[in-house]
Amino acid sequence: MKLAILQMTSGIDPAVNAQTIEAAIAEAAAAGAVMLFTPEMSGLLDQDRARAADKLRAEDEDTVLARVRAAAARHGLWVHLGSLALRGEGDKLANRGFVIDAAGQIRARYDKLHLFDVDLPTGESWRESASYAAGDGAAVVETPIGALGLSICYDLRFADLYRALSDAGAELLAVPAAFTRPTGAAHWHVLLRARAIEAGAFVIAAAQTGEHQDGRATFGHSLVVDPWGEVLLDMGEAPGLGFAEIDRARLAEVRARVPVLRHRRPIPAVTRA
Numbered sequence: 001m002k003l004a005i006l007q008m009t010s011g012i013d014p015a016v017n018a019q020t021i022e023a024a025i026a027e028a029a030a031a032g033a034v035m036l037f038t039p040e041m042s043g044l045l046d047q048d049r050a051r052a053a054d055k056l057r058a059e060d061e062d063t064v065l066a067r068v069r070a071a072a073a074r075h076g077l078w079v080h081l082g083s084l085a086l087r088g089e090g091d092k093l094a095n096r097g098f099v100i101d102a103a104g105q106i107r108a109r110y111d112k113l114h115l116f117d118v119d120l121p122t123g124e125s126w127r128e129s130a131s132y133a134a135g136d137g138a139a140v141v142e143t144p145i146g147a148l149g150l151s152i153c154y155d156l157r158f159a160d161l162y163r164a165l166s167d168a169g170a171e172l173l174a175v176p177a178a179f180t181r182p183t184g185a186a187h188w189h190v191l192l193r194a195r196a197i198e199a200g201a202f203v204i205a206a207a208q209t210g211e212h213q214d215g216r217a218t219f220g221h222s223l224v225v226d227p228w229g230e231v232l233l234d235m236g237e238a239p240g241l242g243f244a245e246i247d248r249a250r251l252a253e254v255r256a257r258v259p260v261l262r263h264r265r266p267i268p269a270v271t272r273a
Contacts (some may be wrong), residue, residue, distance in 0.1 A: 002030030029075035073104030082176025092133035110150035111135025184219025
């Protein structure tokens with residue numbers, strides 16, 4: 001089965017970003033893909049809170065989500081919309097991903113569990129929790145390519161989430177992201193390959209890339225990794241559409257070869273001497 005991965009340089013205008021995704025949906029469908037994956041913050045990437053405030057909407061009013069749902073239905077394509085910044089409860093936003101079916105219906109939602117609050121050696125400082133509320137649940141959804149476990153960006157560093165997703169039946173793991181360049185260069189490839197190997201699952205990681213209008217720079221290198229940890233697709237740094245073939249037989253082969261899911265045991269209490 002063919003997957004399409006959209007690597008984006010999302011900007012500060014949701015209408016422009018929506019147009020990019022709509023064009024990718026049309027191209028992916030024409031190329032015979034069954035599902036398209038987009039990055040974290042596909043609809044708006046803007047660290048200027050005052051400027052972004054006028055463009056943020058609740059889920060039922062968000063024009064990017066509405067346009068993507070309409071395009072998915074128009075072209076008969078499933079879409080994993082990696083995430084959107086949406087108004088949530090109270091004064092906090094939600095960083096929310098969606099799985100949309102070929103009729104344009106929302107099959108699953110996921111709010112990012114782990115928020116990126118870090119100070120990097122480059123001088124970059126990020127406090128995602130200042131604007132966003134953390135999610136309170138995990139999600140696995142049935143798709144034409146298999147059972148898909150959902151996560152977003154910084155979640156990648158927390159292996160227990162992916163253990164829970166694979167314990168719940170996930171055969172593929174989605175990791176849409178907007179990784180910084182320093183953290184991406186150091187950890188992106190190794191963490192994605194590790195998650196694939198640990199779970200015996202395909203990992204699909206659509207990423208933001210390049211220099212953005214708000215001044216930030218992201219790492220790119222959207223990846224598709226198979227359950228053995230082999231990289232099937234690495235899109236480098238250029239924005240655009242990439243494709244990968246998913247062989248479900250490979251999943252069964254790897255899980256039979258190294259049956260880590262069957263060998264998992266509850267971890268006993270840790271003693272410290």
